[in-house]
Amino acid sequence: MANSSATRPFRVAIIGSGPAGVYAADILTKSQEVAGGDVHVSIDIFESQPAPYGLIRYGVAPDHPRIKGIVNALHKVLDRGDIRFFGNVTYGRDLHLSDLRSCYDAVIFATGATKDAVLDIPGIDLEGSYGGADFVSWYDGHPDVPREWPLRAKEIAVIGNGNVALDVARVLSKHAEDMLVTEIPDNVYAGLKESPVTDVHIFGRRGPAQVKFTPLELRELSHSRDVDIVLYEEDFDFDEASDVAIKSNNQVKIMVNTLTNWLAEDHDETRVPASRRLHLHFLHTPVEIMGTDGHVSGIRFERNELDGTGNVRGTGELVDYQVQAVYRAVGYLGSELPEVDFDARRGVVPNDGGRVVDSSGTQVPGLYATGWIKRGPVGLIGSTKGDALETIGCLLEDRLTLPEAPRPGEDAIVQLLESRGVDYTTWEGWNKLDAHEKELGANYVPEPGIDVTRERVKVVDRQQMVDLSR
Secondary structure (H helix, E strand, C coil): CCCCCCCCCCEEEECCCCHHHHHHHHHHEEEEEEEHHCCCCEEEEEECCCCCCCCHHHHCCCCCCHHHHHHHHHHHHHHHEEEEEEEEECCCEEEEHHHHHHHCEEEECCCCCCECCCCCCCCCCEEEEEHHHHHHHHCCCCCCCCCCCCCCEEEEEEEEECCCEEEEEEEHHHHHHHCCCCCHHHHHHHHHHHHCCCCCCCEECHHHHHHCCCHHHHHHHHHCCEEEECHHHCCCCHHHHHHHHHHHHHHHHHHHHHHHHHHHHCCCCCCCCCEEEEEEEECEEEEEEEECCCCCEECCCCEEECCCCCCCCEEEEEEEECCCEEEHHHEECCCCCCCCEEEECCCEEEECEEECCCCCCEEEEEEEEHHHHHCCCCHHHHHHHHHHHHHHHHHHHHHHHCCCCCCHHHHHHHHHHHHCCCECCCCHHHHHHHHHHHHHHHCCCCCCCCCCCCCCCCCCCCCHHHHCCC
């Protein structure tokens, strides 16, 4: 059963077209074994959405200038022509594991993590309590979320001190017209324009030296027009571990200096107040979301203090804030994949260095994982590349011992999808949709009094995306 055939390519399916999946494909094609001619590969990438790029298209705030660079890098890989793209194909619905095993010698799961991690406190299910990941999907125009979002709150709490929390808070507090330079869909602009928000509060459990966001994310908060950043002296506590981190970690030093400078500027009484405020709170642990008639009306926290190690302990002091909406951004969680064992606590596919294992820890031949579904939702793009390198290394080590696919021809998967009536999209189709979105941006006519040039306007309806890809 060893896969040692020299008469056909080694067939690999990758489930997910975000950075994890595309990097895995790129690393495999550029590996020494493939580049040297010892192994010939044929790679197909499958994506549940009609468009590629995964979390880069549907999970990153549209006002990040660095997104374009990442998209350009992924585009170059997929545009080479040696990797096929099948969009609008959902694993577990349109294709099953037996289908993939029939057509491919190896399958790599790169499905990422798209669900909100659980925050188990009283009141979390009240109306007005939302998952940050769901809100991100809305403002990024994900085809599978409702087109409307209830933006009725004047005062909002965002729980979390990571990059997603800052993204959510920044988008909530920005004026809608300032988002028009991005690719946000028309329905998102309309929703943000009607928002009555005046105050957005970000709450972190630990101190300023322990935050999980990056300097770039932090600095972007200060770029919002007509939005004041408000900080509180009682939140600026530094223990021995904080001092060590500030002295030894340049990133921590930059962020602490930025925050302390903002704190000083906050007391400048000559400054004209903005119409909106973004409050940064530290040393707060959420205890309860309070409600009135089933709706969020406030949130209660316990104040913390640093314990000398950079961790915190509760002080017993409770403090309440009047808010009408709460967004939890305490992390992402991967989703279970059909026919594959799953670690529900960590939200990952169990694996050993990228080799998928079953509930007993035994390797499942031919199945691999990379990215967040492999290691959990931590780390940035650099970590994703490292993940892919490890996984592809394991795949290449195993290739001669893997069971051969009985239907390895490249037409087999196309025939299967078409026999099931799957309305799949292709890379050529994405280029058509991409051009259409750019055309929408070029032809955009802003409202009177707004001077803006738009590079693209994102299409959000799934069927329209498929039709435009034809």
